[in-house]
Amino acid sequence: MKELAPVRPTDNDMQEAEQHAVEPLRHLFEVNRRDLFKLLGAGLVVGLCRPGAFAQESGRGRGEEIPHDVASWLHIGGDGWITVFTGKVEMGQNIRTSLAQQVAEELRTRISLIKMIMGDTDLTPFDLGTFGSRSTPQMGSQLRKVAAVAREILLDMAAQRWHAERSSLVAHNGVITNPSTKESLNYAELTHGQKLVKVVADDAVLTPATQWHVAGTSAPKVDGKAFVTGLHKYTSDLTQPGMLHGTILRPKAFNTTLVSLDAKEAEKLPGIKVVRDGDFVGIVAPDPHAALNAREALKAEWNAPTQISEPALFDSLRQGTDGESRRGGFGGGRETGSVQTAMAAAAKTLSQTYTAAYIQHAPLEPRAAVAEWENNKLTVWTGTQRPFGVREELSAAFHIPLDQVRVIVPDTGSAYGGKHTGECAVEAARLAKAAGKPVKLVWTRQEEFTWAYFRPAGVIDVKSGIAVDGTLVAWEFHNYNSGPAGINTPYNVANQKIEFHPAKNPPLRQGSYRGLAATANHFARESHMDELAHLAGMDPLAFRLKNITDTRLRAAFEVAAQRFGWGKQKATPTRGFGIAGGFEKGGYLATCAEVAVDRSMGRVKIVRVVQSFDCGAVINPNGLRNQISGAIVQGIGGALFEAIHFDNGRIGNPYFADYRLPRFSDVPQIEVELIDRKDQPSMGAGETPLMGLAPAVAGAIFSATGIRLRSLPLMAKPLPAA
Amino acid sequence: MPSITLIVNGAEHKTECASGESLLSVLRHRLGLTGTKYGCGEGQCGACTVLLRGKATRSCLTPAESVAGEKLVTIEGLAANDHMHPLQQAFLDEEAFQCGYCTSGMIMSAYSVLLAHPHPSDEEIIQYMDGNVCRCGTYPRIMAAIRRAAQGAKKP
8 A cells, every 4th residue: 555645735836736746647638539529429629738738739630639738628519518628626615616607708608508527537637636726817717718719619610601701790698690690500509510629729818807797797606506405426425336335444643553453353244354455454344334343343553653742843843844944936935135134223123933733624524435446447536636636646556557547526525725635545446446346435534633634833933123114124034834825925125034944754744724824924924013013103004004015915905994994993901903914826815803802711702804805807706705704714713723632643632522613603793895806817715815814813812902822723722811 | 234214304214224323324325315414423513414303413423223213304305396495595595605515414403493493593593503514614604594594585
């Protein structure tokens, strides 16, 4: 069995690509023209080449074969269906709908005629994965281009058929009309019986957002009914004929080796197969209940090394770096001017340390996979953000070529960055291989809390200096382990040194989490800005605006402050107000929070949050509001109370009973202000709206109590009595 | 293996059931009613909520044998003749979900709120719903959906 590889935090395309790039993938999409029409029926196929690929492919007789480097494509069938193929996956962020809206917009047709085929490695073009808020800016614009080209081809076809002046024809609502003759043809009539393939480069002219009719509207979720009726099939709901159920015997701690296994009693149970492969021990059973009973009957001895426990966490992260700081380039960070000189000349200086705990994604659908081997081909259904990455893991684990592995991702019960990997897929496939039958494996909550990965914990040291008038003159920022995302300051400061220091051996398996380190870095930066405002004797908003020139960030702060009524109410010992903001992954945000403080109980309740957000031209306002509001609610957990406890290689709180999640009673009044910039490209919104809450709440607690909390979660301990 | 009879969504099912097997496991694996979800197995998230005698019940902690012969309602039993229940329609109208994994349990818990309080206050909704987790954080919309269903409101 393949070892579970550590997942490293990542920041952007290049870092992600460096870690996950796999050479052979360039030759995966080998559907030829005949296969394509066999699969989908006659019609028109339009594909979009990856940048640079068109020139390489153009010498090979276009139209005969689909180039290997197609990034996305669609098919307009003679049956009226428009089928769109993308490697992205849906896990609650609503891109199945928002991508369909963008295709419908450029194709001048209805969303109800569009079928989105997503995240199926045999059917969809290669895709790096659904993360980093890239689906909207990258896949959205690709699909818009494909659809725009398809629309132009349909217009050409109609003009040819009618011998009409092409520029006089109108495409609208899935129909092309000639206004002078009143002739009309729908797209199905135009493509019926045709076998046309067109692959285009990246140069289509797109409809400006100011002229959108379908994109830019609050289109309802395309398959919403399946979710409210319980009929949608998540991975964990799937069955295959003859399917058996698996479970895994987990070690008692991390980094353990199996000393001995006594499986005699388990193997006596009816229908039970025990699978041992190295340190991997699994059970295959006719039903999940029998699998658990059999696992109980196993007797195993494990050898566990001594490991770092929670109290030593932050010291170990700070001391255990690889000695290489990351500055500039793709790792984030930068150095300009001289911090040392500026600090010496500053009117006031400040030095503080902030920390962020390990937390868990806790997607409500735990990892699940159904694996089936058939004629040496492995098919795995699993909820992952990286179907092609998981295919690679499976190929490596079983030493089989990539084209003998197919990964299919049903719309998934959330991920938040926590489902980049294929542990469960590999385990299910191992069990299925041993059983010779399809096997389903669904991780328990305890397994998810222990054997998945965590948002990296981090320590952040900040030193700064301001001039007499509150101008920021020096900024030094060191992040240990949590990551480089959002590390650079959007404030104007001539002298700065910003570095990320990855820990060499972090005590827990860590990886991507919604927003990555941008949440921790914004917490530290915005908390520190709040402290500087206090030091300067300035209002926290006025201090920030004094040091920002970026007009979109200024607008985000001003819009949120206006709606919130910033500065209208004075803080009291029981009521506080805080503000924070920033810029990350193309999104600008500002968050205002109001908290109620009960010093006798040591409690804090967030009572109101106003958040502005600008991610360019908005594609689906209702879906975007849902994402932003949801991010604020999820952010409450990391801000106030979520933390993973661990002791000597064991997770101390691997249950919902001990890991406090935000619930109905935690939810404040939430008001979202969308800044719809139709003149700007549409950017992602799944992550950045999470970043403002924690520092805004910390600032609000300070304004009420004078207590500055510098560690996430803020309410790890009750507030001290007044 | 022993067998039991369950009355689910008005239909009688005779099914095998291992000793100690949870109602959730029987519904999902033996009756194929997968609308009811596993979220934690500790009764802490509410994804597995079904109605037992009109009360929201955590099927993951309920031994199936203990409800033999009882009438149960699952998410699959709410819609009648392809007409969605007003709560389902309200969740759809408010788009009160993101990934949808908690939605079955939310709707079943909401059903029990409305049985007890046909016109619930926000406090009553929170009291009944606080045991249900939506990790995507759609709580404000879920509350709006419950209020909408309570009012019998049509989509504006």
